[in-house]
Amino acid sequence: MPDDDLITDIRCRFCGSGHGEIVLDAGRQPTAKVFPKAGDPAEDPLHPLRMWMCGRCHLAQLVEDPDTTEEEPGLEPDALVQQAEDAVARMAAAGIVGEGTVLVEFGSPHGGSWWDILARYGARAPEPGELADVVVDNLGYMHDADQAAALERRTSLLKPDGVVLFQFHTLASIVAGGQWNALRHGHFAYYSTPALAGMLESAGWTPTTAWWFPLYGGSVLLAARREGVRDQALSDLIASEDAAGMLKADIVRGLQRAADDMSDGLRQFIESERAAGRTVWGYSAASRAVALLCRAGVGPELLPSIADGGGAKHGRRMPGSGVPITAPDEMVAARPDTVLLFVADLLPEVRRALPEIEADGGRWVIADELHAS
Numbered sequence: 531m532p533d534d535d536l537i538t539d540i541r542c543r544f545c546g547s548g549h550g551e552i553v554l555d556a557g558r559q560p561t562a563k564v565f566p567k568a569g570d571p572a573e574d575p576l577h578p579l580r581m582w583m584c585g586r587c588h589l590a591q592l593v594e595d596p597d598t599t600e601e602e603p604g605l606e607p608d609a610l611v612q613q614a615e616d617a618v619a620r621m622a623a624a625g626i627v628g629e630g631t632v633l634v635e636f637g638s639p640h641g642g643s644w645w646d647i648l649a650r651y652g653a654r655a656p657e658p659g660e661l662a663d664v665v666v667d668n669l670g671y672m673h674d675a676d677q678a679a680a681l682e683r684r685t686s687l688l689k690p691d692g693v694v695l696f697q698f699h700t701l702a703s704i705v706a707g708g709q710w711n712a713l714r715h716g717h718f719a720y721y722s723t724p725a726l727a728g729m730l731e732s733a734g735w736t737p738t739t740a741w742w743f744p745l746y747g748g749s750v751l752l753a754a755r756r757e758g759v760r761d762q763a764l765s766d767l768i769a770s771e772d773a774a775g776m777l778k779a780d781i782v783r784g785l786q787r788a789a790d791d792m793s794d795g796l797r798q799f800i801e802s803e804r805a806a807g808r809t810v811w812g813y814s815a816a817s818r819a820v821a822l823l824c825r826a827g828v829g830p831e832l833l834p835s836i837a838d839g840g841g842a843k844h845g846r847r848m849p850g851s852g853v854p855i856t857a858p859d860e861m862v863a864a865r866p867d868t869v870l871l872f873v874a875d876l877l878p879e880v881r882r883a884l885p886e887i888e889a890d891g892g893r894w895v896i897a898d899e900l901h902a903s
């Protein structure tokens with residue numbers, strides 16, 4: 531296996547420190563941004579997929595990145611839409627957003643903008659040259675390779691008394707849930723609340739408050755100002771993530787065990803289902819399923835198809851593993867005994883949207899919850 535594309539002189543994407551440790555090596559993986567046509571037999575290029583944790587600022591980060599263009603925005607789970615409403619309502623209740631608030635949003639290339647909701651609360655975009663009252667980053671910051679420059683770019687748009695907010699899938703929930711496959715190319719940073727708070731402080735900002743949401747198992751919206759005081763909610767969140775070991779590489783390295791356990795568990799589960807004569811399909815061609823299937827060595831011979839609610843991927847296949855991606859009605863017609871769900875957040879809506887699966891005697895199984903025996 532070639533390793534000449536492994537970076538040996540790793541530097542922190544935020545503070546520049548060279549001191550840190552690899553906390554997760556997910557092996558060589560295809561980029562999850564390119565889904566080839568189903569009949570395309572070409573071998574997908576594989577790239578190292580590793581997470582490193584800075585010993586100085588404690589930012590967990592992607593090491594190598596193949597620099598591929600982002601995919602089309604995917605389908606937004608209901609959970610994401612509901613959380614957006616919830617988050618903006620909290621910002622409004624805290625007096626951060628209201629009628630006439632000048633606001634800049636940095637969003638994710640995967641979609642999920644909060645603008646419609648923010649506008650309903652009275653926010654507007656700045657005029658040319660006008661500084662903003664609020665800069666809100668919603669899962670955008672992690673997509674910047676240079677974390678220090680990206681923070682500067684966001685905060686430079688603010689008035690002196692402005693507020694900057696970041697929403698992120700906290701490392702604490704990634705580690706607690708063993709969600710090793712949250713690691714992916716193009717996602718450069720994996721923030722814990724104490725690490726992000728420390729990064730902001732080192733740049734002259736005072737983190738003031740934070741809200742926690744159940745999205746993805748635990749997402750945080752953190753606010754900071756140039757002058758301010760840290761409130762109890764933020765202090766408690768920082769203390770709890772600190773106590774959970776989020777500033778310690780040897781704790782975060784639990785993701786490595788999770789990767790082995792989940793991949794082996796998936797393969798063993800499918801093999802035992804098939805041995806028992808049960809048919810297994812997958813649902814949701816999410817990027818996190820790409821790494822899981824690849825690492826588990828599960829291809830079309832074990833998993834014939836993955837159904838996906840978004841039409842853009844139909845007729846394509848998973849990179850690396852080669853599992854074809856089809857429409858949900860094809861899956862319903864195939865009447866599988868078991869459907870592996872690769873995005874746990876989707877469970878309520880897929881049960882609602884595809885009642886035939888259970889009506890025909892099938893069951894949904896959350897892939898991330900499988901463990902090796």
Ligand SMILES: [Zn+2]
Nearest residue numbers: 542545584587
């Ligand atoms: Zn650092």
